[in-house]
Structure formats: structure tokens, C-alpha cells
Amino acid sequence: MSGLAISARGLTRRFGELTAVDHIDLSVEKGRIFGFLGPNGSGKTTAIRMLCGLLTPSDGNVEVLGRRIPADAEPLRREIGYMTQKFSLYTDLTTLENLRFMARVYGLGRGERRRRIDEVLEQFALTELRGRQLQAMSGGQRQRVALAVATLHRPTLLFLDEPTSAVDPENRRDFWEKLFDLSEAGTTILVSTHYMDEAERCHRLAILERGRVRRDDSPQALMGALDGRVVEVSGSDLRTLRAQLMVRPEVVSAAQQGSRLRVLFDAGAEAPLEQLHSAAQGHTCQLARPNLEDVFMAATSGGRA
Amino acid sequence: MSSPGRIAAVAHKEFLQLARDRMSFGMIVMIPLVQLLLFGYAINTMVRNIPIAVVDLSGSATARVITEQVRVNQVVDIVSYLHTPQQAEAAVIAGEVRAALIFPRDLARRIASGDTVGQWLVDGSDTTVSQVLLGLRNMPLQLQAGAPAGAYQASEPSFEVSLFFNPERRSAVNIVPGLTAIVLTMTMILFTSLALVRERELGNMELLITTPIHPLELMVGKLVPYTLAGLVQVAIILGLGHVIFKVPFAGGLGTLAVATLSFVAASLTLGLLLSTIARSQLQAMQLTVFILLPSILLSGFMFPYDAMPEVAQWIAEAFPATHFVRLVRGVVLRGAQLEQLAGDILWLCAFTAVVLLVATARFNKRLD
Ligand SMILES: Nc1ncnc2c1ncn2[C@@H]1O[C@H](COP(=O)(O)OP(=O)(O)O)[C@@H](O)[C@H]1O
Ligand SMILES: [Mg+2]
Numbered sequence: 157m158s159g160l161a162i163s164a165r166g167l168t169r170r171f172g173e174l175t176a177v178d179h180i181d182l183s184v185e186k187g188r189i190f191g192f193l194g195p196n197g198s199g200k201t202t203a204i205r206m207l208c209g210l211l212t213p214s215d216g217n218v219e220v221l222g223r224r225i226p227a228d229a230e231p232l233r234r235e236i237g238y239m240t241q242k243f244s245l246y247t248d249l250t251t252l253e254n255l256r257f258m259a260r261v262y263g264l265g266r267g268e269r270r271r272r273i274d275e276v277l278e279q280f281a282l283t284e285l286r287g288r289q290l291q292a293m294s295g296g297q298r299q300r301v302a303l304a305v306a307t308l309h310r311p312t313l314l315f316l317d318e319p320t321s322a323v324d325p326e327n328r329r330d331f332w333e334k335l336f337d338l339s340e341a342g343t344t345i346l347v348s349t350h351y352m353d354e355a356e357r358c359h360r361l362a363i364l365e366r367g368r369v370r371r372d373d374s375p376q377a378l379m380g381a382l383d384g385r386v387v388e389v390s391g392s393d394l395r396t397l398r399a400q401l402m403v404r405p406e407v408v409s410a411a412q413q414g415s416r417l418r419v420l421f422d423a424g425a426e427a428p429l430e431q432l433h434s435a436a437q438g439h440t441c442q443l444a445r446p447n448l449e450d451v452f453m454a455a456t457s458g459g460r461a
Numbered sequence: 462m463s464s465p466g467r468i469a470a471v472a473h474k475e476f477l478q479l480a481r482d483r484m485s486f487g488m489i490v491m492i493p494l495v496q497l498l499l500f501g502y503a504i505n506t507m508v509r510n511i512p513i514a515v516v517d518l519s520g521s522a523t524a525r526v527i528t529e530q531v532r533v534n535q536v537v538d539i540v541s542y543l544h545t546p547q548q549a550e551a552a553v554i555a556g557e558v559r560a561a562l563i564f565p566r567d568l569a570r571r572i573a574s575g576d577t578v579g580q581w582l583v584d585g586s587d588t589t590v591s592q593v594l595l596g597l598r599n600m601p602l603q604l605q606a607g608a609p610a611g612a613y614q615a616s617e618p619s620f621e622v623s624l625f626f627n628p629e630r631r632s633a634v635n636i637v638p639g640l641t642a643i644v645l646t647m648t649m650i651l652f653t654s655l656a657l658v659r660e661r662e663l664g665n666m667e668l669l670i671t672t673p674i675h676p677l678e679l680m681v682g683k684l685v686p687y688t689l690a691g692l693v694q695v696a697i698i699l700g701l702g703h704v705i706f707k708v709p710f711a712g713g714l715g716t717l718a719v720a721t722l723s724f725v726a727a728s729l730t731l732g733l734l735l736s737t738i739a740r741s742q743l744q745a746m747q748l749t750v751f752i753l754l755p756s757i758l759l760s761g762f763m764f765p766y767d768a769m770p771e772v773a774q775w776i777a778e779a780f781p782a783t784h785f786v787r788l789v790r791g792v793v794l795r796g797a798q799l800e801q802l803a804g805d806i807l808w809l810c811a812f813t814a815v816v817l818l819v820a821t822a823r824f825n826k827r828l829d
Contacts, residue, residue, distance in 0.1 A: 205828060208671055209827075210667065210670060210671065210826075210827060210828045211827065211828050211829050212827060212829050226827075229826075230673070230826075233671060233672060233673045234673055236671070238668065238671040240664060240667045240668055242664040242667070243664060244663075244664040244665050244666075244667050244668035244669075245665070245668065246474065246478065246665060247663075248477075248478055248481050248482070249474065249477060249478065253474070253477060256470075257470050257471075257473070257474045258672070260466055260467060260469070260470035261467055261470050261471075261669075261672045261673070261674050262672060262673060263466065263467070263673060305668075
């Protein structure tokens with residue numbers, strides 16, 4: 157078997173006139189954390205649903221864990237775990253009741269069931285919360301339960317659709333620690349997010365915009381490709397300067413961040429730092445380390461395209 | 462692990478949710494209770510103080526004694542004394558009285574030969590009233606003041622009764638068993654029609670269809686707790702109906718259980734089918750009402766099945782409630798045995814199987 161957990165070619169999904177996912181190609185290596193980064197409506201959920209076999213693609217070929225989707229979706233279900241974007245566990249049941257229900261639905265034997273439930277309770281620090289109904293839990297606690305349920309049957313591939321959108325930053329870090337543990341243990345993870353800091357933790361990242369994959373590489377490579385194209389300007393009257401810069405064709409974006417203006421240049425722009433020096437007399441200019449936000453802006457042409 | 466395990470898992474989960482949902486849980490108990498009391502007492506209040514007229518052609522003391530006995534049971538209220546049967550008939554037709562009690566000229570001779578002592582002219586257009594007056598037909602009489610009650614045992618009913626307008630005779634007692642069909646139709650279909658839609662609206666369905674569960678396992682699992690709820694409801698209605706309204710129970714409990722289970726299963730699967738059609742909980746409720754109305758009107762609960770036009774009878778046959786009204790009256794009132802009810806029970810079982818398969822086929826584990 158190949159080293160790919162997911163391989164998609166020309167994956168497409170139309171809803172009437174709208175093309176939610178537009179001919180995307182994906183290669184997700186086994187054991188990696190692969191990220192979908194994109195704004196709301198960019199097609200992350202639709203793509204994940206197709207990869208899980210929940211939505212029939214309008215076009216394209218998909219293989220997940222060596223099985224053709226959607227034809228072979230049913231046997232695939234035991235091998236994947238899916239954490240939906242909208243919370244989908246039973247909030248009127250307790251942690252333990254949800255776990256027991258899902259363990260039986262996944263067909264775990266009696267002994268196996270008890271062992272696995274104890275394991276995930278331990279693993280996700282839920283032992284104290286096992287008797288509590290989910291409706292009485294915080295967002296972070298609920299997401300831990302959801303992850304516990306998604307991993308209960310030891311899937312080799314996990315789909316996590318914006319798993320941390322209702323979680324505060326500190327709990328988000330803890331959540332990611334759990335993901336790295338799972339990844340370490342060999343689980344392939346596909347996670348969607350619109351948080352840049354989260355995206356940066358992935359081994360590989362696909363940037364989605366309006367149903368298309370605009371970039372697809374490791375976060376480091378994506379950011380490295382912008383070396384020399386991001387300049388930070390500090391000084392007075394940055395708003396006027398920004399307006400002047402934005403009309404230039406070689407400037408992709410200019411965003412004010414506190415007392416600095418972060419300017420992203422087009423790939424073809426020549427000597428960005430020098431250009432800015434002359435354009436912004438009286439300001440201090442220096443090259444900055446590109447971040448994922450810059451990558452995202454560059455990939456989507458600053459949202460102007 | 463196998464299907465039984467998954468079905469049990471779903472059933473257990475549904476049971477926990479049902480037990481925690483005070484609203485639904487309350488409905489299981491309150492709907493039969495409220496309906497029973499409403500229907501039961503509405504009927505009971507109507508059987509008091511029915512206005513009647515008396516025509517005494519015999520002019521005897523015996524007639525006066527009998528009249529007094531009829532009066533004291535409070536069912537009737539004697540509003541006028543008339544002179545001829547023709548006047549009495551006119552009063553009934555005019556709606557001034559609901560009935561007239563007529564003592565013939567030869568009252569003494571009739572008593573001597575153990576014959577009926579008088580005749581009731583009854584406005585049969587109100588079935589409940591006529592039914593109550595029919596009940597007076599066999600009332601035990603004492604012919605002289607001071608004689609022991611029931612001293613006069615006529616070889617035939619003590620009164621002869623003529624029903625005007627509507628010879629179809631229905632017992633108020635029919636209402637209570639029939640009510641079980643209506644309450645079950647209402648609650649059973651509603652519960653399951655909401656069952657799948659609610660999970661879809663709450664988002665649980667997206668997770669559930671990602672698991673290896675088979676749609677049939679999901680469906681059957683969901684039926685189990687509500688089946689128990691249905692049995693509880695029937696027990697409430699018939700039990701309290703027996704205690705409060707003296708509804709007789711002629712048949713066997715086993716037969717009743719089989720009939721009830723087959724009807725509950727049919728209603729629940731029908732609800733599941735609606736649930737696969739409805740896009741929202743509101744739509745599910747509307748579809749339920751769509752089934753409920755003809756079930757009430759055509760099942761024989763409100764109007765006698767035999768009096769309906771043939772086309773309406775054909776339509777009525779398509780509703781499980783029609784079959785259950787027949788079954789439950791058969792068991793409860795006539796003490797019918799399983800063999801005699803086999804036709805309707807088999808129909809309900811076949812209905813359940815077909816609808817369950819259609820619902821399962823309609824339920825697909827996809828979101829598109
Ligand atoms: N079932 C559906 N029917 C019609 N349009 C849909 C449906 N699901 C998603 N869409 C549309 O497809 C686009 C992509 O949505 P989605 O995949 O949910 O994006 P994301 O998860 O990135 O926010 C959106 O414009 C959304 O409105
Ligand atoms: Mg989404």
C-alpha cells in the first residue's frame with residue numbers, strides 16, 4: 157500500500173449553481189497532521205464530508221486508506237474518526253453514556269469497550285467529568301469528549317472539522333498536545349481551521365479559498381517562499397501611507413498592526429525594501445519574517461482577485 | 462459485535478433521553494389521562510337531566526310509582542305530562558324533550574302477564590342520549606311503594622323502546638377503548654416522526670451516519686422505548702376507564718397485548734417514515750396531524766365505520782387506527798379471541814414490515 161492516507165484528484169462538489177469544492181487535488185501522507193486553512197465558506201467542511209463518504213462528489217476520484225470513495229464508504233467507517241464542526245454528541249447524556257453508546261455502535265466487545273473507555277477517559281482527562289451531562293460543560297471540555305469519542309475505536313485516520321472554534325487559547329494548546337500524541341502514535345489527522353497559529357502546527361497545509369486549493373506545502377516552505385517580500389514600516393500617519401501603497405500593483409496587501417504597517421509585495425516585485433524606502437520617506441522600514449497570514453494574503457491575492 | 466448489540470445501544474440511548482426529557486415523558490402519561498377524563502366526563506355529564514315527557518294513558522297508581530322511580534335516578538328530568546302519544550311524538554320532533562315515556566291503557570294486564578310495562582319514544586339523533594335511555598330499558602322496577610327493589614322481573618325488558626331518526630345504537634363505553642387508538646396514533650407517530658428529524662437538526666445525525674450503524678438497526682433501536690410507552694398509555698386508559706367509567710373488560714390481557722403491540726409498531730414505523738420525509742420538526746408535526754385527523758374521523762372512533770360510504774371505508778382501511786379500533790373494541794367489549802382478530806393483527810404486522818423497509822430504504826447514510 158502507498159504511503160498516502162488520502163489521495164484526491166479533481167475532487168469537486170456543486171450545490172446547484174455554487175461550486176463549493178472546485179477540482180482540488182490532495183495527497184495526505186500517513187501519520188501526518190494535514191491542515192485545511194481557509195475562511196468560512198471556503199469549502200473545508202464540504203471537502204471533509206466528501207472524504208468521509210458523507211457527501212457524494214460531483215466529480216473527481218478519491219481514495220481514502222486505499223478504498224475508493226464513495227463506493228467503499230461503508231467499510232471505511234470503522235477506520236476513520238470524524239469530529240464534526242457542529243457539536244454532534246448527545247448533550248443530554250453524560251460523558252460515559254456517550255462513550256458507551258458510541259463504543260457499542262462501533263461494535264467494540266464488552267471487555268474491549270470497558271478498557272478503551274477507561275483509556276480515553278484517562279487520556280483526555282475526563283475521568284472527573286464522566287458522570288456529567290455534556291450540556292453542563294464548557295466548550296473545551298466538550299471538545300475533549302468529542303475527541304475521545306472520535307478516537308474510541310482506534311481509527312487510523314481522524315477528520316477534525318474546526319475542532320477548536322469554541323475553545324479558549326489555553327485549552328486550544330492542550331488540545332493540540334493531544335493531537336500530537338495521537339500523531340506520534342501513528343494516526344493520520346486532517347484538521348480544518350481558520351486560526352493561523354493552529355495552521356502553523358500542521359506538518360502540511362492546504363490553503364483553501366472559494367473551493368480551490370491555492371497553496372499546498374509545509375507551513376515553513378509556504379512562509380519561506382515569501383522571504384524578502386514582507387516589509388514592516390513604522391512611523392507616523394500610517395493610514396495615509398497605507399492608502400498610497402494599496403494602489404500600487406506590486407503591493408498585495410498592507411495591514412496596520414499597532415504602530416506598524418505590514419506590507420506584502422507581489423512575487424514579481426523588485427527590491428521591495430528599497431522601493432518602500434523611497435515611497436515612505438521619514439519612516440523606518442525593515443524586512444520581516446513572513447507569517448501564515450502573509451501566506452494566506454499572497455495565496456488569495458489579498459482577497460482582491 | 463452484531464446487530465442486537467447496536468439495536469440495544471440505540472434503544473438504551475433513546476430510553477435515557479426520553480427519561481430525561483420531562484416534556485415528552487409527561488406527554489406519555491398526561492395525554493391519555495387528560496383525554497380520558499375529557500372524553501369520559503363529557504359523556505358522563507350528558508347523561509344527567511335529559512328532558513322527557515310522560516304520557517300516562519292508564520291513569521293508574523302503578524304508573525305513578527314507576528314514573529317516580531325513573532325520575533329519582535336523575536338521568537331524566539320530567540318536564541311535561543302529556544295526554545296522547547301523538548303529542549309526545551310532536552314534542553320529541555320539536556326538540557322540546559329528548560324522549561317520552563308512555564304507559565299504555567292496559568298497564569295492569571301487561572304487568573299481570575309479565576309484559577313490558579311501557580314504551581319510550583326516544584330522539585335517536587343524539588346517540589349518547591339514546592344509549593342511556595336504552596339502558597333504562599332493563600331497569601328493575603317495584604310496582605307498589607314499599608315493595609323490595611327489583612321485585613318485578615319482566616320476562617322481557619321492562620320497557621319497550623322506539624328509536625327515532627337514528628337506529629344505530631352506540632355505547633358510550635365504546636369511546637374509551639376507541640380512545641386508546643387515537644391517543645396512541647397521536648403520541649406514537651409524533652414521537653418517532655420527531656426522532657430522526659431532531660437528531661438531524663441537533664447535528665447528531667452527521668456523527669451517527671459516520672459510524673458503521675445500519676439504518677435498520679437505528680430504526681428498530683428507536684422503536685423499543687416508545688413501544689413500552691405505548692403499552693403504558695393503553696394501561697392508563699383502559700385501567701382508569703375501568704375504574705372511573707366502569708368500562709367492562711371482557712377479553713384476555715394477552716390478546717390485548719398482542720393487538721396493542723402490533724398497532725404500536727405500525728404507528729411507530731409510520732412515524733419513522735414521516736421522519737425520513739420531513740425536513741424539520743415543524744414539518745414532522747404537520748405530517749403527524751395529516752395522519753391524525755383521518756385516523757380520528759375515519760377509524761370508527763367518532764362515526765360508525767359501517768355507516769360510512771364505501772369509498773371512505775376503503776380509505777379508512779389504509780389507516781392503522783381503523784384496524785386497532787376494531788381490535789380493541791373486540792377484545793375489551795366483546796371478549797374476542799386472538800383467532801377472531803387475526804385478520805386485523807396480520808394487517809398491522811404486514812403494514813409495520815412494509816413501512817419499516819420503506820423507511821429504511823429512504824434513510825440514507827449520506828447528507829446529500
Ligand atoms: N448542503 C449544502 N447546500 C447548499 N450549499 C451548501 C451546502 N453545504 C455547504 N454549502 C455552501 O458551500 C460553501 C462551502 O461551505 P463549507 O464547506 O461549509 O465551507 P467551510 O467549512 O470552509 O466554512 C458555502 O458557500 C456554503 O454555503
Ligand atoms: Mg465548515
